Amino acid sequence: MFGDCDFDGVVSGIELYKLLLNFTDNVELKYVERSSGHGSQHIIEEIPDDTALYIAVDSSSNDVEEMKYLASRGIECLIIDHHAVAVENPYAILVNPQQEGCKYPNKNSCGGLLVYKVCQVIDDYMNTNYSEKYKDLPGFALLADMMSMREPENRYYVYYSLNNLNHVGLKKLFLAMNSDIQNLTSTDFVYGVSPAVTAATRMDNIRLAIDFLMCSEDSFELDDYVNQLVKVNEYRKQVQTEALKRLKPTVNHNDKVVVVVDPTIGKGLNGLVAQELSKSFNRPAIVLGNGEYDTYAGSFRGLEDFSMLNLLNSCESVIYAAGHDGAGGLQAQKKNLSSLVNELNEKLKDFEADDTLYYDLSFHIDEINERLINQLNEFYRVSGSGFKPGKFLVTGLFVEDKKLMGKLSNTVKIFCDKIHLMKFKTDVEYYDNIPVFSEIEAIGTLNINEWKVYKPRFKKVKTNQLYIDDYKIIN
Missing domain, CATH: 2.40.50.140 (Nucleic acid-binding proteins)
Structure with missing residues (x-):
């Protein structure tokens, strides 16, 4: 089983992994560090020849060649994902509400929720109730992946998570963040616990996030994981603050999109810095570092007014863009950077972001x-x-x-x-x-x-x- 390297991806993998352990010990959970990239291509060579079923969670909907290769080795493939489906993939069973013809009404689900639904189906077939142990996790995965809170199903699971927290590690981490366990809110998670766990994955320490979320009992080891997460989160804040201080003076205020290049930030933190730049200048932001060969690779953050993902995919200067409408990654040729800025300025020439402060x-x-x-x-x-x-x-x-x-x-x-x-x-x-x-x-x-x-x-x-x-x- 392979999962994406963020909070949603880790939760997705752990939910299904723990449930399957109730039926067999012949299951293995694998991840790669964020700096390696996203998708099954980064893990495919590590899959043993005697594997009967390969499962990718919160990832790989568009990995056609990878699934074709596994199928040629006699390995069946199951993908449980929520990202946009760009191509038909006949080599895997795909559970994804974004695929054409899918009647599942919640198109704003996340990996953790979809995997939990699959766990419920397994319980139905096996006449068991193991998935109930993990019901408090999908809501946090939805919040971490910034899925729509206008969706009734999403609101139900988030409300359940906040009011029925069972995970002992998350309880300890909430307390370490000075949250009131009896009155948790979405903001307690989004601005406290989520950044701490995600900081580990962004710092290429996904093992820490996995070990922490795998814990089901209180222990000195769990206390150590919580302390490590708090420390890595403090370091993340420091790197982020220093990067913002360094980059803000370099921003061209005439550009419709903030575009900066800083290879020292690292792939894991590009998105967070882009998010803060977007807030500071009230416009979309792109933070780039060095990619393979003569390319830049980085992250983007958009506004709610339009899909930044679709905009980038419409630019000839972009090699690829992937992720969600308002957040994701992209790659572009270094020689085309000025062309990309010009394209974005032209496409957004009539757009003016609303900088009005609204209150309820x-x-x-x-x-x-x-x-x-x-x-x-x-x-x-x-x-x-x-x-x-x-x-x-x-x-x-x-x-x-x-x-x-x-x-x-x-x-x-x-x-x-x-x-x-x-x-x-x-x-x-x-x-x-x-x-x-x-x-x-x-x-x-x-x-x-x-x-x-x-x-x-x-x-x-x-x-x-x-x-x-x-x-x-x-x-």
């Missing part, structure tokens, strides 16, 4: 309390692509003080009378411009920060917070 509700600071924040967080507990966390305009704020925080000095705390405003992934310039002893209004997401104080006596301390997108000075 407005509150005066005197209206905000713990009860209100809890009610809002419950409503937005299941959020993600297509159903964003609630944004709120808070008025009547008076800035009493400010503080620059974090190991990388990229977090700002603004002290107001009844609430603390937090700005993440920012810089000293942002901090310096915050007006102390001034009235402001701000837009962001509301949260309650809770921590424990042990001296002189034990107590829980709670502070209302607003994670801000931006603020405006009131004259």
